[in-house]
Each structure stands twice: as structure tokens, then as C-alpha cells.
Amino acid sequence: MFQNKLLYRRQFILGNRFINEFDGWQKLKVSKNLYLTVHSDLEMESCKKGSKSLTLLGYIIDPANPSYDNKEIITRIINKSNSFNDIMSLVYPYSGRWVLIYNDGLETKILHDPCGTRQVYYTFKENNMWCASQPSLLSEVFNNQRSTNQDLLEYINSETFFKNERQFYGDGTIYADIKQLLPNHYLDINSGQVNRYWVDFEKENDLDYIVRLSAELLQGSLKAIINRYNVMMPVTSGWDSRLLLASSKDFKNDIHYYVSNMNILSPKHRDIDIPLKLSKKLNFNFKVVNDLKPLSKEISMLIEKNVTLGRNYLPKSLTIQYHLENNQNKVNIGGNASGIVKLVYGSNHPKDIDGEYLAKLMGLSSYPFIVRTLNDWVKEIEPEVLESGLNIPDLFYWEQRMGNWGAMYQAEQDIAVEEFLPFNNRKLLMLLAKADEEYRSAPDYLLYEKIISDFWPEVLSEPFNPETLDERMKNTIKRIVPINLKRFIKRVIKV
CATH class of the missing domain: 3.40.50.620 (HUPs)
Structure with missing residues (x-):
């Protein structure tokens, strides 16, 4: 039994049975085949309308109605919805850090807050889809094996990875069979498929x-x-x-x-x-x-x-x-x-952007894992996403x-x-x-x-953000030194 209140604090696991190894965790049956085990410090609410149910993990905020609590908000969402597509549109104006689990007796689908700050990871075990807040929690239960992919290992074992605060890319993880649900995507539990969704109701640019x-x-x-x-x-x-x-x-x-x-x-x-x-x-x-x-x-x-x-x-x-x-x-x-x-990566980009270009922006083009992962990501971006006013590097910042x-x-x-x-x-x-x-x-x-x-x-x-003298000198050099010369200097230093 795990008794430390801080172990996996504010985390959850969803699968075809309850997890009984964690003392004091909340339990909720989502459907006849889905069971939630939730740390006691993670907020949880559930509501029903006919055959449909909507379960909230975390908290959700309505800026237009600041007095509403979690229960009021998800009740209003489910009462206004006839399908999961409605749910995706109805959560459009909400803030917070949350995961929503939708079930109507036939399908179960999961989506999270716009930036995926309440993370969702998933794997297929015991002939069922399992989801959790962290790969380490899934591995605690199933003893998942770490990936042996050499390109991945080259990257995560590098000094660059350590210095970059272990910035990961893509929807994979260090485990061979665990993936992450990225922002602007939802997970279909029944099929195991992940789909991109996009909602943009803003038309005014005044x-x-x-x-x-x-x-x-x-x-x-x-x-x-x-x-x-x-x-x-x-x-x-x-x-x-x-x-x-x-x-x-x-x-x-x-x-x-x-x-x-x-x-x-x-x-x-x-x-x-x-x-x-x-x-x-x-x-x-x-x-x-x-x-x-x-x-x-x-x-x-x-x-x-x-x-x-x-x-x-x-x-x-x-x-x-x-x-x-x-x-x-x-x-x-x-x-x-x-x-x-905020156009973190600027606005002057080529028309055709690929994974190698994005990897270069991050100084990571020497890692095949990064280039391949970002190439795969660019290929699944849909045209309407770029009609919103965001460019691919903006979306890269959002999702990756x-x-x-x-x-x-x-x-x-x-x-x-x-x-x-x-x-x-x-x-x-x-x-x-x-x-x-x-x-x-x-x-x-x-x-x-x-x-x-x-x-x-x-x-x-x-x-x-006033610059120090040292920063001013560095930024001046960045502006006047051609990018090809910068890359050459980096290669020389690396050698």
C-alpha cells in the first residue's frame, strides 16, 4: 500500500478496474467498463443527462460567470449538448486546468484544457485502453518497458536535453507503449484513436x-x-x-x-x-x-x-x-x-515548413528523433488551423x-x-x-x-525585461551575424 499523501498527488488513472494499491484515493465508475481512481487532492465532479455523462477532473472556470462552480459549469455543458462535438464547442470560452470524460453508453471520449496542462497519457493493457496523468503512474501499475529506440535514447541522454530542462517533443514518451494526448486533440477510448479538433469562433480583427x-x-x-x-x-x-x-x-x-x-x-x-x-x-x-x-x-x-x-x-x-x-x-x-x-519564433518564415526547419529553430536539427517527430507532426496539421491567425511555429509553441x-x-x-x-x-x-x-x-x-x-x-x-550590457552585446551580435555563419560557429565549437 502507498501511504505517502504526496505520492502522485493530484493525479488519476482510468481503466477497466479500480486501482486499490493507493490509500485514500477517490473512486468513480464512469461506465460499465470504465473506472476512475483519483488522488484525494484532485477535484472531481460528474453529472448525467439521460444516457450521457460528463466527468470533470481538475477545475474549470467561466470568465463570463465568475460565481459558477465546477458542478454548475459541467451541468450546463451537458444540458446544452447532444453529442461530443457539442462538448468541444461548448468548452470554448472556459479557463482552468481540467480533463473531461464524455460517455453516452456507446462511446467514451476524452479532451483536456486548451494547453493540455492537465495531462493525459494512454496505453493499451489488459485488452483495454488505460489513461493516466503521468506515464510513471501507468508504469507503476503495469511495469511498462522503456523504449529502446536509439534515436530517442541519443536525444534524452544528451547534455542538450538536460540543459533544455528535458523538453520532450511529439506524442510519444520514454516508454515504448505509452503516448501523450497533445493539445487540440481528443482521445476515443473505444477505438484508441486520437483526432485533432479545432474550434475558432472569432471573426473580428478590430x-x-x-x-x-x-x-x-x-x-x-x-x-x-x-x-x-x-x-x-x-x-x-x-x-x-x-x-x-x-x-x-x-x-x-x-x-x-x-x-x-x-x-x-x-x-x-x-x-x-x-x-x-x-x-x-x-x-x-x-x-x-x-x-x-x-x-x-x-x-x-x-x-x-x-x-x-x-x-x-x-x-x-x-x-x-x-x-x-x-x-x-x-x-x-x-x-x-x-x-x-506573442510570435515567440517571429513571423518571417518560409512557406513550406517541415520538421527540420522547426528543429533548427530549437537548435536540435542534429537529432534525427526530433526531426522525424516534428515532420510527422507537421503532416497532420489541417488547413483551417492556419486560418486562425497562427502560423506553424505558433502552433508548434502551443502543442509541442x-x-x-x-x-x-x-x-x-x-x-x-x-x-x-x-x-x-x-x-x-x-x-x-x-x-x-x-x-x-x-x-x-x-x-x-x-x-x-x-x-x-x-x-x-x-x-x-531591460537588457544588461552583456545581453545587449549578445543580442546585437545575433542581429548582425548571418544565420549560416552562426551555424558554422556552433559546429566548430561543438567539434
Whole structure:
């Protein structure tokens, strides 16, 4: 029996029987052949309408109706739906971190929040499809064998993989027979098939309209999460956290603002100095978390065990431990997912993009596993996806970067706190993507600046991500040195 409350905290497993090895876990029969075993700290709700049922794992937020709870939201969804296709459209305006399991007696289908931050992994065992929150949890039950693919092993055993915070790509895993459900895809339990879906109801590209509606969605999301939970919000010198800070003006007395120095940032670092100055100017409570304790052996082991490829060597792991000891009753509000619409990889790309091009963007074109995986991913992108205003690199950031690396830190934090990403809202992402690229581009991010001005213009009084002298020199070199020369220099250095 596993008795440690932190083991696989906020996780779940779904299959053709209950898992009895975990003490204190919740149990729910989804259908005559499907059984959920859920950690006691993961929220769960289920509702029915005739032969249909809808089960929620995690929490779901309605920005338009901030007072609604999980039960009210999923009840409204199922009452308005006649099919799973309806479900995919009805969840369009919702935020949160969730998995939904739909069953109508004939079919069972699973989808998750827009960025897949409540992850779903699946495998075929005991003549049935099994799903879980982590490959390591499935392997705990079934002793799955690790992949022997040499290209995969070359990549995950490389120093590059370690330095890149174990960023994985594709829908595979380190296990030969376990796959991941990526964002913008749903899983059909009966057939074992994964299908891409795409919902985009935004037609208006007027900037003022986008700014107004985006502001309403952000403010509604913050109001909803504050209605339910005790919350905290990190503030740095970056655009994402500054926009969320501005959005929170009306609720600033209900939020615990902070930044962690992770024992590596000096008091003069821009992510410490600038939010501290803002807090004094704008009169909001703000704490610099410093002098963090070394990571304990127990927490280090649990991060590694709870999350496949879990990173217990990162400075931010110390912040997770701090939250475990001080903030377990709080939900952390983060700015992740904003990068989907911020043209992180720029806008000047060739017409025909393949896996090798994307691998080069990430500096990983020397790894056959990466090139092949991204080639396969590009081939399954449907034309209507690119009509939304997103380019392939944007979608790459959404599905590959957020679906893997972005969701990974959320999973690691589950040992300590839940996280809420206001940008993890399909309606908001589609709306922002309609703005012209000039308003979504670095370094000025004029779209974000305009939203901030409408909310709390004084938030703009401090600079955004000001460069140090060393960074200015490096960035100048990047701009003036031709890309072919950069690649040549990298190859020489590598040799």
C-alpha cells in the first residue's frame, strides 16, 4: 500500500478496474467498463443527462460567470449538448486546468484544457485502453518497458536535453507503449484513436474590440479564481506577469504577490528590482521569497517519481518546496501560455515548413528523433488551423512547447500547489491571434501595452525585461551575424 499523501498527488488513472494499491484515493465508475481512481487532492465532479455523462477532473472556470462552480459549469455543458462535438464547442470560452470524460453508453471520449496542462497519457493493457496523468503512474501499475529506440535514447541522454530542462517533443514518451494526448486533440477510448479538433469562433480583427473583449476575459477569469480559492501571483519584469498584474487591479487586496529569487537572483536583478519598485509605487503587497532551503531528499525523490523525466535539479524546484511548506492552501496564478500569440519564433518564415526547419529553430536539427517527430507532426496539421491567425511555429509553441515543457512544471508543482493560467483559454487565444502581427511582436507587444493601459496604466511606468550590457552585446551580435555563419560557429565549437 502507498501511504505517502504526496505520492502522485493530484493525479488519476482510468481503466477497466479500480486501482486499490493507493490509500485514500477517490473512486468513480464512469461506465460499465470504465473506472476512475483519483488522488484525494484532485477535484472531481460528474453529472448525467439521460444516457450521457460528463466527468470533470481538475477545475474549470467561466470568465463570463465568475460565481459558477465546477458542478454548475459541467451541468450546463451537458444540458446544452447532444453529442461530443457539442462538448468541444461548448468548452470554448472556459479557463482552468481540467480533463473531461464524455460517455453516452456507446462511446467514451476524452479532451483536456486548451494547453493540455492537465495531462493525459494512454496505453493499451489488459485488452483495454488505460489513461493516466503521468506515464510513471501507468508504469507503476503495469511495469511498462522503456523504449529502446536509439534515436530517442541519443536525444534524452544528451547534455542538450538536460540543459533544455528535458523538453520532450511529439506524442510519444520514454516508454515504448505509452503516448501523450497533445493539445487540440481528443482521445476515443473505444477505438484508441486520437483526432485533432479545432474550434475558432472569432471573426473580428478590430484592435479595440480585441482589447476590450480580452480584458473582459482576463478580468473575469481572475474574479472567478479568486471567488473559489486563496490565490498568489508571481510578478517579474516580463510582459505576461505585468499584464496579469494590470488585470488584477480591482482584486489586488485579494492576491498575494511575490517573486522567488530561487537562491540565484541578486536584489538588483530586473525580476526582483522592478516588481519591488512597482509594488511601492502602486501600493500592492509584494514579497521577495529568498534564502530558500536546499531541496530535501524526499521532495527530490518525489518530483522524480511523480513526473516522468521530472526535473529535481532546477533552481525553481526550491520554489516548489517553499510552496509545499508555506502555500499549500493557495492557487498560483501564472502567465504561461501567452507565448502562443506573442510570435515567440517571429513571423518571417518560409512557406513550406517541415520538421527540420522547426528543429533548427530549437537548435536540435542534429537529432534525427526530433526531426522525424516534428515532420510527422507537421503532416497532420489541417488547413483551417492556419486560418486562425497562427502560423506553424505558433502552433508548434502551443502543442509541442506548452503541451510538453509548459505542462511539465504544472505537474511538478502538483506536489505542492495547483496552478491557474488565465491565458489557457481557447476563446482568449483565438481572439488575441486575430490581432495583426505588428501588435503581437517583440519587443514592444503593442497589443499587451494597450490592454495594460486600459486596466492600470501606471503598471507601464517601469521598463519591461531591460537588457544588461552583456545581453545587449549578445543580442546585437545575433542581429548582425548571418544565420549560416552562426551555424558554422556552433559546429566548430561543438567539434
